Amino acid sequence: MHSLLDLMSWALCLCALLPLAVSAQDYSEDHEMILDLIRQDGIQPEPESGPSNEFLRCNKAAWRVPGQYLVVLRQGSQASHVQRSIRRLQAKATRRGNLLEVLRTFSGSSPGFLVKMSSDVLHLAVKLPHVEYIEEDSFLFAQSVPWNLQRLLQPHYTVPDTRKYRPPNDGGKAEVFLMDGSVRTFHRELEGRVLVTDFNGAPKEDGLRVHRRTSQCDSHGTHTAGVVSGLDSGVARGAAINLVRVLNCQGKGIVSGALAAIEYIQAILLARGVASAVVLMPFIGGFSRTLNTACRELVASGAVVVAAAGNLRDDACRYSPAAEPEVITIGAVTSEDQPMALGAGGTNFGRCVDLFASGDDIVSASSDCATCFTPRSGTSQAAAHVAGLAAVILSSSPNASSVQVLQKILRYSVRDSINLLSVPQTHRLPTPNLLAAMPPPPASDDTELLCRSAWSEKSGALSRDRAAIRCRHGEEMMSCSSYAPDGARLGETIINTGPRMECVAHSGPGGRGVHAVARCCVTDGLQCWVHGGPEHGRDAECAEGPQHHLTGCSSRFLAEVLPDSRPHHSNRKRCLATEGKTSAAVCCHAPDLECQLLEHITSDDLQVEVSCPPGWTLTDCSAVSLGSALQGPVAKGNSCLVRSATGVNGAAGVATCCRVRKNAAPASSVH
Secondary structure (H helix, E strand, C coil), rough: CCCCCCCCCCCCCCCCCCCCCCCCCHHHHHHHHHHHHHHHHCCCCCCCCCCEEEEECCCCHHHHHEEEEEEEEEECHHHHHHHHHHHHHHHHHHHHHCCCEEEEECCCCCEEEEEECCCCHHHHHHHHHHCEEEEECCCCCCCCCCCHHHHHCCCCCCCCCCCCCCCCCCCCCCCEEEEEECEEEEEEEECCCCEEEEECCCCCCCCCCCCCCCHHHHHHHHHHHHHCCCCCCCCCCCCCCEEEEECCCCCCCHHHHHHHHHHHHHHHHHHHHCCEEEEECCEEEEECCHHHHHHHHHHCCCEEEEEEEEEEEHHHHECCCCCCCCCEEEEEECCCCCCCCECCEECCCCCCEEEEECCCCCEECCCCCCCCCECCHHHHHHHHHHHHHHHHHHHHHHCCCCCHHHHHHHCCEEEECCCCCCCCHHHCCCCCCEECCCCCCCCCCCCCCCCEEEECCCCCCCCCCCEEECCCCCEEEEEEEEECCCCCCCEEEEEEEEEEEEEEECCCCCCCCCEEEEEEEECCEEEEEEEEEECCCCCCCCCCCCCEEEEEEEEEEECCCCCCCCEEECCEECCCCCCCEEEEEEEEECCCEEEEEEEEEECCCEEEEEEEECCCCCEEEEEEECCCCEEEEEEEEEEEEEEEECCCCCCCEEEEEEECCCCCCCCCCCC
16 A cells, blocks of 8 residues: 555545544554553653553554654643753654654644654653653545546536535446456445355466465455445445456466356346346456457347456457457546556557546555555556446446447547547557546437447458458447548448448558448437449439438449449439449438438548537548548548548548437438
């Protein structure tokens, strides 16, 4: 434990100073301490029949001010007594070769002085004629909400009183399964809310010398549990936690242990019929296809799985379970919205990260004592914040699926507040610039269209290499596009593979690879289909009828030229096609769904931006070249960005914007 003066601006209680009338056990412990210090120098203490000289120490080691003591004189002592006591103590300490520094004097209800000295001088100070007792100086803490919890509320809540943290609910209708090490269950932050299950998949510790002190074994799990549902440090303070032990005292686990733990959790979910379950995995390992598959099946069984992105300052897609697309993967940022750095490491990044959360200097429960706190940093802490958010969302919407919880979190995240300059340039664009925030209380009519962008890994550099991406289970693909850093791309195709569509991007000649980017969306009753053009060079279109809406267009050139697919403006259910190009239209239906097109053309700008109006959601971002090579369209939140690779001749950006109409007449289309 470090000094909390340097580590936190708050705490749960002040140091409990021993009163003059104390219990026998408490008094004897502290009194015996000073007697021991006196006896070590061979000096006999004054008889107990006289005035009691007491030494009062703070009962929390981390709250003590080292070497600083309040020497309190008896009631009625005058200023002259204070000065006389100081002079006597200084003289005695000097004769024994000890240095001390008087920092302050007091003349009010507790006359005395504050002195900085070594413990060797205590037995001298306690014997001064007018001294009533000596008290160890200790820290006090402001009772404000920690910065990380304030940050969660700031975007969508008014927080006039920094002493109160009030989410829409306490997450009490959700259960959290924490796959970690041990937890100090009797910590005042967690007491009564943590169930230690009978599962133990943790491996034996390495080496001959292993420190098995309880506080060391419990440190990571106790802190993480506190961030999820701690009484004062937690995000979801009513959520029950089930500890499933997979990490040992060294913080290590093995894939086989995690697999067994997942099976154990699945059995509980099946036997008890748990509808609102969050599984928190605050660890990473090397890429494991087996672990990823198990996580995918766990999500399919109804759990919301949240995982740490990792602290290696690397691509999160290289590690498991962070790389599994069905898992909600969380990176960490500081209070200044910088990607968290830890020595030579730091938060992982890349397309496998879904969003970021506070993860630096997070104060939560410490395993050192039942009322101790400590700060820790890492993506484990960031993931714990999002696990708490998931519990709050599930408590409002118990039947929400994992992907609906994710989309809800993304919908209310803060956009473009993170400085991603420290992320390698090749990963900067696919890394989401999203910071987790607490969603507002659900409205009576909470149906809305929620969309996110899913990026594939970059394809190879050979001509006609491909990259592919699918949406998560429960999402519908409303559009498919491609992006090449150098503009060398031949477009994209949509393939129907079983129940889910696949977006496939095609690399162009002389390029350095291409990404496939799918726009993945959810809302009640949403269904989407892909309609290809009848032949090369023919437009693709949606079926007639008001229930079918064109939500996205894709096209692929058969020759080695650049694509320029765009919706047909005069007919909003058709995607244009030209000679030598195949075209496909994504057509979707949902109750009260409506869509419109927005277009912006520029002749010389390097970038074109088209944004959907408030209340509308971007479902497709199309680019039209005016003669220059285009990197491809990029959906950023509710805006469509089109970037020229050559910087000449300009481009056009076309955004398809949709929404679920709420008790209103259909809006007129905007072009």
